[in-house]
Amino acid sequence: MALERLQKVIAQSGLTSRRKAEQLIASGKVKVNNQVVTTLGTKVSAQDEIEVEGVPIEKEAHVYYMLYKPRGIISSAKDDKGRKTVLDFFPEVEERIYPVGRLDYDSSGLILLTNDGDLANTLMHPSHGVEKVYVAKLKGIPSKQELAKLRKGVTADRELLKAVRYNILSADRKKDTMILELTLVEGKNRHVRRMMEALGYPVQKLKRERYGFLTLDGLSPGETRPLTPKEVKQLKNIAK
Incomplete structure (x- = not known):
């Protein structure tokens, strides 16, 4: 079982620098397996539970x-x-x-x-305004006036649901469908589906094509x- 110095493990968690970690250990603010450790150079394993000022550290590398x-x-x-x-x-x-x-x-x-x-x-x-871009296939063809409501917000289940932008990709009069691109910065439960249902145009198919960049x-x-x-x-x- 691989062992590492306690201050190194704390620093690798991204919580603080190794020097600051040493200060925290020396001042009695670090626990290993619920026991205060003040000895610099104490070795720990991946199975040990480490807390710094009462907060457990994340030992996994971020992926x-x-x-x-x-x-x-x-x-x-x-x-x-x-x-x-x-x-x-x-x-x-x-x-x-x-x-x-x-x-x-x-x-x-x-x-x-x-x-x-x-x-x-x-x-x-x-x-933080992270944009999410969706493409929705709608049953029915909303008018420009109806689509304009998306930016102001549509109320569904007492929640205001809105899109920051929309773009009509295509409309099929024979099949009575529209392909609509929608940009959101919020991510409420079933946001696009509920918003379009509230307008009277249920979503038949929905795909998120972009998240930020x-x-x-x-x-x-x-x-x-x-x-x-x-x-x-x-x-x-x-x-x-």
Whole structure:
């Protein structure tokens, strides 16, 4: 079992520098397996539970992945009904990853998975304005006046649902359908579907094509890839 110096493990978690970690240890602010440790150079293993000022540290290295989620897949770590989840597409990943936000069961498209909780929470918060672009196939053809309501907001179940932008990609008068591109910065439950239903144009098919600057280019449904270091850096810059 590999052992590492306690101050090195604390520094590797990203919590603080090694020098600051040494100061925290010496001042009695670090616990290992619920016992205060003040001796510098104490060796610990991956199984040891470490707390700094009462907060457990994350010992896993952060990892970041993208999945082209197919329809009929649950966007959670597990499902009590035994249905397939997004984690089933990552059998080789040992870290405890989880999805950033959700795509509903009947929707497809880009979803991020990571074990970086801080970044995930920041990306999901609407105040950071991370854009998500969806393409929806609608039953019916809304007028320009009706579509204009999307930017002001449509009320559904006492919630105001809005899009920051929309773009008509096509309309089929014979089939009475429209393909509409929608850009959101919020991610409320079934946001696009509820918003369009409230207007009277139910969504027949929905796909998320972009998350921030990330796209599905090069991926087919069910395929995954790790994010590049450059992409991770860009995501963190967006989150700031």
